[in-house]
Amino acid sequence: MSDLTARREALELELCPGQALFIPALWAHNVLALPDLGPGVAVNVFWKHLADAHYGAKDLYGNRDPLLAELRQGATPEAVSAAVTVSLAIAINPFIGTTTLGCLVAGRVFRLNHAVMQVVNHAAFPLQLLLIVPYVRIGETILGARHFSLKPSAIIEEFNRSIPDFMEKFWLTGLHGLIGWVVTVPLACWLLHLILRRTFSRLIPKPPAP
Secondary structure, three states: OOHHHHHHHOOOOOOOOOOOOOOOOOOOOOOOOOHHHOOOOOOOOOOOOOOHHHOOOOOOOOOOOHHHHHHHHOOOHHHHHHHHHHHHHHHOOOOOOOHHHHHHHHHHHHOOOHHHHHHHHHHOHHHHHHHHHHHHHHHHHHHOOOOOOOOHHHHHHHHHHOHHHHHHHHHHHHHHHHHHHHHHHHHHHHHHHHHHHHHHHHHOOOOOOO
16 A cells, blocks of 8 residues: 555544553554653553464464464355455455445445455555556446546646546546446456355365264
8 A cells, every 4th residue: 555545544543541442453553652741651462363273373463364364263265255355346446545444334234354354455455556547448438438548647737727627527537437347346256256265165174074
């Protein structure tokens, strides 16, 4: 994730003496001591939400391989595969800055694993950037619209020429990108779900024969 995106999506809060903050595994975070409050002491406590047998011997904090850990804990291949595919579909939508909230809402509505979804969400950010232009071009082709240049120099020039015209064209470009995403992502993610379900099924040890 770029520094600009991280700052835009970051959550900021101030802890008072005696308060505690829970930070889920794999959540990037930064701590800053406020100078006007004088010296202070912070204590970090790490714990794992799964049994030790589900983690590697060197994984002291339980941060590695969350997918495999969840599978070994008893989550079904269908549930983990659904979390991965749904979060990926949201993470590669053409609107930057909407993915984290989208994954949170989808996870709550469909009762999916939030940890898995956020890992996929952040890992897919480079792919989201790469797919914006193809989405827009697909939408423009479907609607028979003229291609709008997405080069930074052309966008700045269009903005300086006429702000109302720029807003109209930019809104249409967003619509084209949404159409391109809608017509390509559902089928691709359905196929991915089938593949991942079979793959995750092989990662779960078979129960011993009675």
